[in-house]
Structure formats: structure tokens, C-alpha cells
Amino acid sequence: MRKLYLFICLVIVSSPSYAHGFSGHGFLQSLTGIDHLLTMLAIGVWGAKIGGRAIYLVPLSFLTILFLGALIGLNNYHIQNLEYMIVISVVLLGIVITINKKIYIAIAMVGSAIFGLIHGFAYANELSEGISATKHITEFLITALGLNALGVTGALLMFERKRGVQNLRILGLLILIFGTLLTLKLILI
Amino acid sequence: MQTNKLSTLLWILSTLITTVVIMFLTIGSGLALLFTSCLIISLIGWLSYTYKKPIEKTVISGNYLVIIVLLMVLYTIRYASGFSEFIYLNYTGLFADGLIFDHTNWFVWAVCLPISMLLFGGYLISRNYFAGSFFVWFNLVYATLESLIQMYVELINITEYNHLYFAGILLSMVLFYLSIYGILRLIKRKQATIVNIKLTSLNKRQKNLWTILFASFILVYAITLVSTAGKLPLGVVVGSMVGGLIGWRLTTANYAADPQKFLPLYLLLLTFFFIHIGEEVLTHFNRDIAQISGTPWSDSHFDYLITFIGPIVWIYAAYSLWKGQAFGNFILWFMVVGMILGEPTHLLVFPIVKMAKFGGNYEYFSGMYTALFPMIPAIIALPMLIRDYKKSKTIA
Structure with missing residues (x-):
């Protein structure tokens, strides 16, 4: 397991992890931007950690509001300090995965909906010229769905192992540290 | 001596x-x-x-x-x-x-x-x-x-x-x-302790979870590839991944592949495959593919996806295979299917598509000279995987 953590950390640091993607549009943004990537995965992990219906309700709430957020963003609405909100969403998701407190499904759904709104806005704002909005939204929704599913199944598989809960909390801690680094980078630069 | x-x-x-x-x-x-x-x-x-x-x-x-x-x-x-x-x-x-x-x-x-x-x-x-x-x-x-x-x-x-x-x-x-x-x-080597890798089989729930995990991975990888490289490489890579997933689900998901038998073959396959990637970098495979598919594939996207991140995953899979884990077993299947189905396209599909599109003769296409070598261990491994599964099933 320790080697897996090391592997995850190293793949993250080895990726060209400029917080908002080195290039690409649509679904590529959620892969090339480490903040988006971690959020998508962490939403799935959070749902799996709560368990029961949260396994599908938390990602579903995220995806629905992600879609709505993108639609609103496409209509020229803007949110101030969007970049900060995105990196803070990574920090908060790191915290909820790390802490060992029971969180109600409804609260988790509201939380993931807020994160979805922020990321949906960001996707809409990053739409490149000459790219169809429908294609753009479809692309990132598919990627988000895939990454949410990776997060859920990855976490559920972790629970199958001995010390799965502890390992998941360590993973949450890694997300928290990385989110904090991204926030500091945004503040300092 | x-x-x-x-x-x-x-x-x-x-x-x-x-x-x-x-x-x-x-x-x-x-x-x-x-x-x-x-x-x-x-x-x-x-x-x-x-x-x-x-x-x-x-x-x-x-x-x-x-x-x-x-x-x-x-x-x-x-x-x-x-x-x-x-x-x-x-x-x-x-x-x-x-x-x-x-x-x-x-x-x-x-x-x-x-x-x-x-x-x-x-x-x-x-x-x-x-x-x-x-x-x-x-x-x-x-x-x-x-x-x-x-x-x-x-x-x-x-x-x-x-x-x-x-x-x-x-x-x-x-x-x-x-x-x-x-x-x-x-x-300071002393008497070595032989570590026997314990191969554990997956239960039904684990098998299903791994299947969803791999399917999600394929989905994300597929849409990344279609965006960066177009539909032509997508068919080859995702086709191999789906084939690999089916093969894994039917065989090594039930009885993990014996690392003593399959790790050497997998490492040999990776050696040939990495040499093949070297040829693709040398002759700019991404530019050749972009020419026939019409989708621009930037050097940096190609380098990250195919020459760095991909090999990190494939080589880590060798370690995972050695440990008898599901991830390594899936990637083994993917690489075996991928090499058999995907690599001949360098000789049989890409140059012919180029001919059909731009005319001219059958000529060199990036990666052509080393494409068939990774197929050798893959072809050897495929019947072994099936035979081993049948044997394990009979014993069980």
C-alpha cells in the first residue's frame, strides 16, 4: 500500500501539474488540470466513504450541478475569485476524506453540489473559441462521470483490504496537502 | 571459471x-x-x-x-x-x-x-x-x-x-x-529468504468493482485519446483495452496469472514495446497519424501520454503482476491483446490509409520497423493464459 501511495504521489508530481491544465479543452481540462482531476476523484471517494446511497447520490448531485453551473457560466455570468474557490474545494474534499466524522448524505450532497457549481462555472469560462459548447459540455461531463466512478470504485476496493479506512484517510491527507500547496501557490504567485 | x-x-x-x-x-x-x-x-x-x-x-x-x-x-x-x-x-x-x-x-x-x-x-x-x-x-x-x-x-x-x-x-x-x-x-548478502508471492483470487464483489474501475479508466482514457489524437488511434487502443478487459474478466480475474511464468514474457514484451516507442519518437508518429486522421496531435501531448505516463503505468503493472494483483493482471491482458491487434496496424492499416488518402506507393510509416517484435511475447502469452486458466479451473 505504501508503494501505491508513493506511486500516486509521484505520478501527480510528474504530471505537468500547472493548476489549471497545460492545454486542452472540454474533458481534457479535468485531466490536465490537477485541481479538477483531484476534485472529480475525491467526490467519488467521499461518496464511497459515506457509503449506502451516498455512493451514487453524492456524485450524481455533483454531476447535475456541474452541468447547471456550466450552463449558467456559458450565459456570461461570472463568479469572483473562481480560482481560489476551485483550489479550496480540493482542500475541503481532502479534509472530509481525512476526518473520521459521520457526515449526513444531505450535507454531502449540498457540499458536492457547491463544488459542482464552481467547477461547472470554471469549465464554461475556459471554453476555447471555435469549440462547440454542446460538445464541450458533453466531453467534460463524460470525463467527470468516469473520474467519479474511478473514485468510488477505488475507495470501495480499498475498503476490501485490511486497514482500508486508515489508508483512505491517508489518501485524503495527501489530497489535503496537495490542495494546500495549490492554494499557497495561488496566493503567493 | x-x-x-x-x-x-x-x-x-x-x-x-x-x-x-x-x-x-x-x-x-x-x-x-x-x-x-x-x-x-x-x-x-x-x-x-x-x-x-x-x-x-x-x-x-x-x-x-x-x-x-x-x-x-x-x-x-x-x-x-x-x-x-x-x-x-x-x-x-x-x-x-x-x-x-x-x-x-x-x-x-x-x-x-x-x-x-x-x-x-x-x-x-x-x-x-x-x-x-x-x-x-x-x-x-x-x-x-x-x-x-x-x-x-x-x-x-x-x-x-x-x-x-x-x-x-x-x-x-x-x-x-x-x-x-x-x-x-x-x-551484505546473507542467506536469502525466499519470498513466495501468495496469489489470492478475487471474490465476486471485488471482481465487479475492479471491472467498473477498469471500465471507467477505459472511458476516461478513450475520450482523452480521441481529443488529442483523433479516432484512428482510439480504435486501436480502446479496442485493445476492451478486449483486454473481457479477457481478464473471463480468466485471470478468477485465477491470477502465475508471475513466475508471465512476468518474464511481460518484461520482454515491454522491452520490445519501449524500443518501438523509441522509433515512434524518432520518426514522429504523432505527426504521421495527424496527417492521415486530420486531427492535430501535439508533440507534448504525445510525449506525455505515450512516452511517459503510459510507460509508467505499464511498468508499474509489471510490479503489480509480480505481486499477483488485479491491476497487473488486467494490464497484462490489455498489452497482450493490444500488441496482437494494435501493432500490425503500423504495417497493414496506417500506410494503406495514407495511400488511399494521398495516393502514392506503400511506404514507411512511423513505428513500422519495430512494430511486430512486441507481438512475439504477446502471441506466446495468449495461449498460455487461456491454458493456465483452464488448468486452474479443472483443479478447482
Whole structure:
């Protein structure tokens, strides 16, 4: 397991992890931007950690509001300090995965909906010229769905192992540290 | 001295000395010096400590593979921070006169060559060949020297170098620790304890969860590929992944593949495949594909996805396969199917599509010369996988 953590950390640091993607549009943004990537995965992990219906309700709430957020963003609405909100969403998701407190499904759904709104806005704002909005939204929704599913199944598989809960909390801690680094980078630069 | 041992020693010496000479004449003294130092230290270690009593594969295979993965991660970081350009501009004396040390040259000589060698070394170790012991030394010494070079370059050029959060230094420290620890273990070798890898079979729930995980991974990878490279490579890669998933689900998901049998084949496959990637980089596969598919595929996207992140995953899968995990077993199937279905397209599909689109004769297409070699271990592995599954099922 320790080697897996090391592997995850190293793949993250080895990726060209400029917080908002080195290039690409649509679904590529959620892969090339480490903040988006971690959020998508962490939403799935959070749902799996709560368990029961949260396994599908938390990602579903995220995806629905992600879609709505993108639609609103496409209509020229803007949110101030969007970049900060995105990196803070990574920090908060790191915290909820790390802490060992029971969180109600409804609260988790509201939380993931807020994160979805922020990321949906960001996707809409990053739409490149000459790219169809429908294609753009479809692309990132598919990627988000895939990454949410990776997060859920990855976490559920972790629970199958001995010390799965502890390992998941360590993973949450890694997300928290990385989110904090991204926030500091945004503040300092 | 036994004849077979002497023969191995002579083969190793002649091959590596020739490589160093070619390197010196083509690239310059820098890389040649690195390889020469590595060769000399490895030879001393090998002859002094492990020549008479070779190392057992069960003791070293796991760590050996982890070090190759870490080296690949280090090269990815170097690529992201412009290491090769930096070295070329600041240490000109290390390069041959008139040489333009671009990304292609760097990848072929400083990434593809050592990684292919180490993967082949892994094959020798996992087959318990005598030469394998030499490669254990080579692996550890090479990783030590590379980590020292990384630390030196970053620390000496603290303001000029693009440090990327000092990820290179942090990784070098891990690599240095692991390789020195490995060397010390080889020097102070006692009676080796044989570690038997316990192969556990998945229950139904685990099997389903892994299936969803792999299917999600395929989905994400597929849409990334279609965006960056177009539909033509998508059909090949995703077709292989789906084929691999079906194969895994039907066979090794139930009874994990025996690493003693399949790790050597997988490592041989990776060796050939990495050489093939080297040819693709050398001849700009992405540009050839972009020409026939009409979708631009940038050099940096191709480099990250195909030459760095991909191989990190494939080589890590070798470690996972060694441990008998589901991930390694799935990637084994994917690579076997991928090599059999995907690689012939370099000869049978891409050049013909090019002919149909632009006219002209059947001519070279990037990656063509080395495309069929990874198929050899894949073709050998496929019936073995099926036969082994049937055998395990009968026993169970």
C-alpha cells in the first residue's frame, strides 16, 4: 500500500501539474488540470466513504450541478475569485476524506453540489473559441462521470483490504496537502 | 571459471563497451561517461559480490521494477522542466561537436536506451539467467548516478533551473535511498529468504468493482485519446483495452496469472514495446497519424501520454503482476491483446490509409520497423493464459 501511495504521489508530481491544465479543452481540462482531476476523484471517494446511497447520490448531485453551473457560466455570468474557490474545494474534499466524522448524505450532497457549481462555472469560462459548447459540455461531463466512478470504485476496493479506512484517510491527507500547496501557490504567485 | 559464466561476462562487456563507444561518437562524452561509470561500478560489484553466487529472482524482482518506475517518473519530471535543453545549453562540453541535442535525441539515448536495457535485465532476472545478477547491479548503480546528477544539476543551478516544486530533487532522494539500500543489501548478502508471492483470487464483489474501475479508466482514457489524437488511434487502443478487459474478466480475474511464468514474457514484451516507442519518437508518429486522421496531435501531448505516463503505468503493472494483483493482471491482458491487434496496424492499416488518402506507393510509416517484435511475447502469452486458466479451473 505504501508503494501505491508513493506511486500516486509521484505520478501527480510528474504530471505537468500547472493548476489549471497545460492545454486542452472540454474533458481534457479535468485531466490536465490537477485541481479538477483531484476534485472529480475525491467526490467519488467521499461518496464511497459515506457509503449506502451516498455512493451514487453524492456524485450524481455533483454531476447535475456541474452541468447547471456550466450552463449558467456559458450565459456570461461570472463568479469572483473562481480560482481560489476551485483550489479550496480540493482542500475541503481532502479534509472530509481525512476526518473520521459521520457526515449526513444531505450535507454531502449540498457540499458536492457547491463544488459542482464552481467547477461547472470554471469549465464554461475556459471554453476555447471555435469549440462547440454542446460538445464541450458533453466531453467534460463524460470525463467527470468516469473520474467519479474511478473514485468510488477505488475507495470501495480499498475498503476490501485490511486497514482500508486508515489508508483512505491517508489518501485524503495527501489530497489535503496537495490542495494546500495549490492554494499557497495561488496566493503567493 | 565456468565457460557459461565467462561467456556471459564477455557478452556483457562487448555489448556495453560497443554501446558506450557509439554513444561517445554520436552524442558526446557526457552520456558516455555516465554509462562507463555505471558499467565499471556494476562490474566491480557484480564480480566481487554476486558473480560466484547469483541473486535469487524472488528476492529482487519487486524492488528492481519499482526503481525502473521511479526512473521513468524522474524522466517525466525532467521532460516537464526542460532538463535536456538546460543541460545542452549549460554544459556544451558534454556533447559531440555539431550535435543538436533535441528532445528526440534525449529520449532515444537517455531514456529509451537505459529503460529498455533495464527492462531486458528484468527479463533475465525473472528467468533466473546468470546475466540477471549483473543487471541488478546496473539498475542500482544507474539509479544512484541519475539521482546524483539530478541533485547536482538542481542544486548547482538553483536560480536558473525550472525546479517544478523541487519534485526532481525529492524523487532523486527517494531513488538514491532505495538504490543505496539495495547496493548495501547486495554487499551484505546473507542467506536469502525466499519470498513466495501468495496469489489470492478475487471474490465476486471485488471482481465487479475492479471491472467498473477498469471500465471507467477505459472511458476516461478513450475520450482523452480521441481529443488529442483523433479516432484512428482510439480504435486501436480502446479496442485493445476492451478486449483486454473481457479477457481478464473471463480468466485471470478468477485465477491470477502465475508471475513466475508471465512476468518474464511481460518484461520482454515491454522491452520490445519501449524500443518501438523509441522509433515512434524518432520518426514522429504523432505527426504521421495527424496527417492521415486530420486531427492535430501535439508533440507534448504525445510525449506525455505515450512516452511517459503510459510507460509508467505499464511498468508499474509489471510490479503489480509480480505481486499477483488485479491491476497487473488486467494490464497484462490489455498489452497482450493490444500488441496482437494494435501493432500490425503500423504495417497493414496506417500506410494503406495514407495511400488511399494521398495516393502514392506503400511506404514507411512511423513505428513500422519495430512494430511486430512486441507481438512475439504477446502471441506466446495468449495461449498460455487461456491454458493456465483452464488448468486452474479443472483443479478447482
